[in-house]
Amino acid sequence: MTTIASDNPFSAAEQHTLTAFAGAVIPASAEYGVPGADDAQIVADILATARPHYEAVRPGLGFQDTVAAAAYGVPFAELSEADRADFVERSNTEGGFDHIEWEFDPGAIAGQRTLISIILQCYYRDDRVMQSLEMEPRPPFPQGFEVEQGDWSLLEPVKQRGKIYRPA
Amino acid sequence: MTEPVDVLIVGAGASGAAVAWSLAETRMRIVCLEQGDWMNPAEYPSSGRDWESRAFSDMSISPNRRKRETDYPVNDANSPISVANFNAVGGSTILYAGHFPRFHPSDFRVKSLDGVADDWPIDYDMLEPFYAENDRMMGVSGLGGDPAYPPKQAILPPLPLGKSGATIARGFNKMGWHWWPSDTAIATAEYDGRDRCINLGACSSGCAQGAKASTDITYWPHAVRAGVEVRTRCRVREITVNADGMASGVVYYDRDGVEQFQAAQVVIVACNGVGTPRLLLNSQSGAFPNGLANSSGLVGKNLMFHPYASIQGIFDEPLDGYRGPGVCIWSQEFYETDQDRGFVRGYTYEINRGRGPVATAATGMFSGRIPWGAGHHERYRELFNRIAGMVGICEDLPEEHNTVTLDPELTDGHGIPAPKIDYTLSENSRRMLDHAVARATEVLEAAGAVDVITEAPIGVGGWHLMGTARMGTDPERSVVNEWGRAHDVKNLFIVDGSIFVTSAGVNPTRTIQALALYVADSMKRRLANLFD
Incomplete structure (x- = not known):
């Protein structure tokens, strides 16, 4: 799942923003023993996965820069650690950026959603992340999974109630 | 021009497969495009x-997102519910969940x-032998x-209940x-x-x-062994008619994009509730200027989805999560009409087992x-393997203003006009969705859910496409008769969900296939005078 540089439509600046944004959304955690979404291997997967969706994702990346510039005076990737933490905190709060002026752009909002979706797709198929969730790092097929039968005696009260369909 | 065939079927999905298999025993020359x-x-x-x-890309349920060469676009911008389908041998059964309820007699x-x-014009008892088959x-x-x-009678044991x-x-x-274990089209033991x-x-x-x-992998291997020919990558542009107003065959584009004509004695349309009206409306001629079999004006009207409500609970204890089929049990507590609820008809709860790590x-x-x-x-770990819930599948009543028409601009890869959807959620459906959300929230809380996530209607949930070439005995109020033959064209049959009169509150595939077998049986019984 590596990207080929010549196929990559993302500019260096866009890759920089994307990496910083992915790490802000899902940072590394020593407590859970997982990398952040800005891990190089995961970012390479994100770039490869996002490639066919570049036109949709690009406004989402630009949106981060627009908001960061309005709120902190610099593009997203250049935010200080404190400002990035503040950005994340405000993003988690409804109306967190009401104090700044920015133009609502549905394309940018949709782009951000697509970008986050791709970050999640790539992050949660990473071996290290799956193992931290006690999943085997493998596709479902061909081994499959076990599902317990469950308690079939739960049906008894339903049976006792009798027919409920309407005759026609 | 290729050699004429006896029966030409358009579409190899749920209904096309069933009708092909059933007619194969006649030893007629049958081709499916x-x-x-x-x-x-x-x-x-x-x-x-x-x-x-891949559920977000090449295996998405949305043709507009998937954009395979084999797909056609659908303009559903004027609908709160977008169309889901799949185009392949097997059709949308490739992607369906396999939830497999029958209609009720009251439906x-x-x-x-x-x-x-x-x-x-038919009832449950008439259809029952075909459900069983x-x-x-x-x-x-x-x-x-x-x-x-x-x-x-169940053929195979039920899926496990599991923790969820x-x-x-x-x-x-x-x-x-x-509640009851769901009937599913999922084999729990080796079968066929x-x-x-x-x-x-x-x-x-x-x-x-x-x-x-x-x-x-069910009907088609049997049908092909019995002599039915399936031609893939063949997109039908229109059904042609002769001077007698009978269907004479179809014009289609083959896998090389070359226009072909296939003559046929009988044409059977099995393209689903959007693809079928699209094809009929694209089949305009001097005899049928408003589209084929459309003297009633009802081709493309009365489009029914099933508005879906999603109600998912978050539990403290681990459940099945990503393991196992999504379907497991259903509830039809609120299926039959009770006017005190503020709406007519009802819905089924289809219980969902869980979801994967990304979802x-x-x-x-x-x-x-x-x-x-x-x-x-x-927070993620508080949700992982701890989400389970249900969807409410609400009966959608037919309304003529819910339509499939031809988009004036949008076309597929062969330049064939694409379908345009105009659909409004009715007040009855809105009330039913609200009821489904409220009652499901109660049951999830009773089951121990600590939080509930809801969405109604599910915007991407246009899985079921019905009603756009409805069945009936009155040619002014229906497109096909009580055994699937077009009122206007006596060698044209329709066997997919477009012939539904109403939608019931259940997934339609089992009934679509039973209807296809019923139509095929009706044809076989009348072979000597099929066009009378």
């Missing part, structure tokens, strides 16, 4: 690490019982004795409400060359195990339950 390919199960998403991602008598819509062909798993249905099914069943029991379900959890993006009954994250983040930043991991 399918715009998609034969699928290779080894390439289904569950064989790869990116199995959840065929809506006007008589509840004073709305119209009664069907289809159950054998598809290999239905379930448990006999469901008090919500007349007696019916048992947990939610306890909630239903606390409320004193009906198919292997048993091994709980891959990716039913809705194709079953690599071959346990799920998509028609490419868990997306559900949590897009509903505001999983934050960005340092708190992400802890």
Whole structure:
């Protein structure tokens, strides 16, 4: 799942923003023993996965820069650690950026959603992340999974109630 | 021009497969044209690490997102529910969940019982032998004795309840409400060359195990062995008519994009509730200036989806999560009409077992339950393997203003006008959705859910496409007669969900296939005077 540089439509600046944004959304955690979404291997997967969706994702990346510039005076990737933490905190709060002026752009909002979706797709198929969730790092097929039968005696009260369909 | 055939079927999905298999015993020359390919199960998403991602791309339920060469675009901008389908041998059964309920007897008598819509010209008892035949062909798993249905025999044992099914069943029991193991088109034991379900959890993006009954691995192998020819990558542009006003064949584009004409004695349309009206409306001629078989003006009208409500609970204890088929049990507590609820007709709850790691994250983040930043991991783990719930499948009543027409600008890769959807959610549906959300929230809380996430209607949930070439005895109020033959064209038949008069409150595939077998049987009984 590596990207080929010549196929990559993302500019260096866009890759920089994307990496910083992915790490802000899902940072590394020593407590859970997982990398952040800005891990190089995961970012390479994100770039490869996002490639066919570049036109949709690009406004989402630009949106981060627009908001960061309005709120902190610099593009997203250049935010200080404190400002990035503040950005994340405000993003988690409804109306967190009401104090700044920015133009609502549905394309940018949709782009951000697509970008986050791709970050999640790539992050949660990473071996290290799956193992931290006690999943085997493998596709479902061909081994499959076990599902317990469950308690079939739960049906008894339903049976006792009798027919409920309407005759026609 | 290719050699004429006796029967030409357009579409190799749920209904096209069933009608082809049934007619094969006549030894007529039967050809099926399918715009998609034969699928290779080894390439289904569950064989790869990116199995959840592919539901957002090449195996998406949305043709507009998927954009395979074999797809056609659908303009559904003027609808709160977008169209879901799949184009391949097997059609949308490639991606369906395999939830496989029958209609109820009351579903065929809506006007008589509840004073709305119209009664069907056939009833449950007429269809029952064909339900049973289809159950054998598809290999239905379930448990006999469901008090919500007349007696019916299960072919295979039910899917396991699992932790999720048992947990939610306890909630239903606390409320004193009906639930039962779902009938599913998923083999729980080896059956007719198919292997048993091994709980891959990716039913809705194709079953690599071959346990799920998509028609490419159920009906079609039998039909092909019996002599039916399937031509893939053949997209039909229009049905042609002769001077007598009878269908003479179809014009289609072959896999090389070359225009071809296939002559036929009988044409059977099996393209679903959007594809079928699209084809009929694209088949304009001097005799049929408003589209083929459209003297009633009802081709493309009365489009019914099933508005879906999603109600998902978050539990403290681990459930099945990503393991196992999504479907496990159903409830039809609120299926039959009770006017005190503020709406007519009703709905089925289809209980969902859980979701994968990516879907868990997306559900949590897009509903505001999983934050960005340092708190992400802890909160994620509070949801992972702990989400289970249900969807409410609401009966959609026919309304003529809900339509499939031809888009004036949008076309597919062959330049054929694409379908345009205009659909409004009715007040009755809105009330039913609200009721489904409220009652499901109660049952999930009774089952121990600590939080509930809802969405109604599900915007991407246009899985079921019905009503756009309705069945009836009155040529002014219907497109096909009571055995599927077009009123206007006596050698033209329709066998897919477009002939539904009403939608019921259940997934339609089992009834679509039973109807296709019934239409085929009606044809076989009348072979000597089929066009009278």
